[in-house]
Amino acid sequence: MHPKTTTNPLEIFYDGYYYDITEFSAKHPGGDIILYYTEKGEDATQAIQQFHNRFFPKVKLMLANLKRRPATENDNLLTPEEAQRHRDITHDFAELFAWMKSQGMFEPSPWRIIWRIVECSLMWTIGLYFCGSRTFILQFFGAVLFGLGGARAGWVMHEAGHHSLTGNHNADRCIQSIIVGILGGVGGGWWRRHHNKHHAMPQRIDYDLDLNTMPVLANSIEVVKHPRQGSSFFIQNQKWLFLALDCFLATMAWRLYSSPRSALKYHNYFDLLMMSIHWWILLTFAPPWTIIFGVWVAGTYLFGNFALSHSRLPVARKQTHWVEYAFRHTANIKSSLWMDWWTGYLNFEIVHHLFPTLPPFRSYLVRDKVIALAAKYDLPYNEFSYMDAWAQNFRNLDKVAEHFK
Ligand code: HEM
Structure with missing residues (x-):
């Protein structure tokens, strides 16, 4: 249970009414995330509408x-x-x-699903094939390709996890578990529980699990509980270690600890099977050094890129409106054909946080209206070039380390 569930009975505010969820909370199919909104004064209206967009009639009945x-x-x-x-x-x-909704923006696009699944699966498979060759340079190339393919599978499974791939939540969950399990070695069920909490309250201390990076990384001085932790080797050298080591450690922790542990806890044997297939294929076809290097490439690409959307931005300590979370605690990367492909359209992170079930490739259609919404309420619209965002992130890591020197 979350530490801040203070109401008794447990109540949740939706569209003018408080609903008693004392008994329902344990049965909620989306898990304990529902408790995030039971603190006095929280408004769950937008979270409920956005998270359940694809199955809203069922939620209304409940x-x-x-x-x-x-x-x-x-x-x-x-x-x-x-x-x-x-x-x-x-x-x-x-x-x-x-x-x-009236413009049909939430409709899935079948040919894109096929193309994106084929793209990452081919990269991964061809990469592994080269890993098994006898020439060092081909093995090196293979490890880069299988790392990138596995990481790019992360963008596809991310959409499935938000039910924006096929729009059918059972199909999306199944595709997600297969893609991220076999190509990424991560459990789909674990990922949804983790990631949805990030979406519920991005950058909010004690709620957004992506802030739990200590003791190896501190993107904000506020995540460091004791000055001694801030003066550790890891934090003092974090601007060097972030790409060299931290991203690799994070992806290994996801693969070897968090995902299997969660799959066992929730009896998610399908996810366990997918993850086992991943390791069986890797250990059968690729020499150990190519596996380690490929996983390093995957982690660095994935974690490095998604850190650009949040990590240097302010953290939140108190209740915030769904719309304000998206504008104050999220950043975009300027769009171009190349950048949209490279970041799997998550360079439109602000739109993605406002409307998580929108297929991200349609984000540009609503961009101008989102900018107008921010301007009307004097909210920031954070958009940077790719290089600028990287530079800001490194400066921020340095600044946090400097604070604890
Ligand atoms: C009383 C209010 C709520 C009701 C009746 C409700 C109902 C449901 C139902 C029926 C599903 C599963 C639908 C399906 O797969 O068929 C679901 C999933 C989900 N709910 Fe809720 N919910 C409520 C509140 C919330 C709140 C406040 C949040 C977020 C803060 C939330 C987040 C989620 C998420 C993220 C999922 C999807 C989980 C996944 O795809 O694995 N729900 N909810």
Whole structure:
């Protein structure tokens, strides 16, 4: 259970009403993430609409069966001005969401699914084939290719995990588990539980699990609990170690610890099978050094790129509106044909956080309206060139280390 679940009974605010989820919380098919919104003053309206966009009628039926009470003034922790601003943002955001749906933007694109799965699977397979050759240079090339293929499978499984690949959540979950299990060695079920918590409250201390990088990495001084931790070898040298070691350690921890542990805990034997196939193929066809190097390439590419969207941005300590999380704690990378491909369209991270079930390749269609929404409420719209974002991240790692010198 999350430490900040303070209401008794457990209640969740949705669209003007508090719903009693004391019994339902343990049965929630999305897991304990639901508890994130039981702290007094939280508003789960946008989270519920966005996370369940693909199966909203089912959720509405469930809500109708829960005990509820209208919200009162006593429930409100905001000043009247803040509450009004909150209502206005909610209203404009809901209008934008409805307009996107009316334009068919959430519809999946079958040929893209096929193309992207074929692309990463081919890279991975051809890479492994070369790893098994007898020439060092071909083995090296093979390790780079299989690393990149496995990492690019991460972009595809990410979409499936958000149910934006086929739009059918059972099919998407199955595709996700196969792709990320076999090509990436990671459990789909574990990844969804982890990643959805990041989406629920990005950059919020104690909630966003992506902030749990200590003791090897500190992107913010606020994640360092004790100055002694900040003066450790890892933190003092983090600007060098980030690409050289940290990304590799993170991907290995996902593969060898977090995913299998979670799959065992939740009896997810399909994920365990997929991960076993991954290791069986690797250990059968590739020499050990190519496996280690390929996994290093995969981790560095994947973690390095997605750190550009958040890690140097401020962390949040208090309740924040869904829309404000996306603007204040998320950054875009400027779009180009090459950049869209290289980052799997997650260079449009702000749109992705506002609308996680939108197929990311359609993000550019709503970009201008999203910029207008930010401007109307005086919210930042963080967009940087690729090189600038990398430079900012390294400066930030240096600054945090400097703080604890
Ligand atoms: C009382 C309110 C809620 C109800 C009735 C509800 C209901 C559901 C249902 C029925 C599903 C599974 C649908 C399916 O796969 O067929 C689901 C999944 C999910 N829910 Fe909720 N939910 C509620 C609140 C929340 C909240 C507040 C959050 C987020 C903070 C949330 C996050 C999720 C996520 C991320 C999933 C997808 C998990 C996955 O794909 O593995 N839910 N919920």
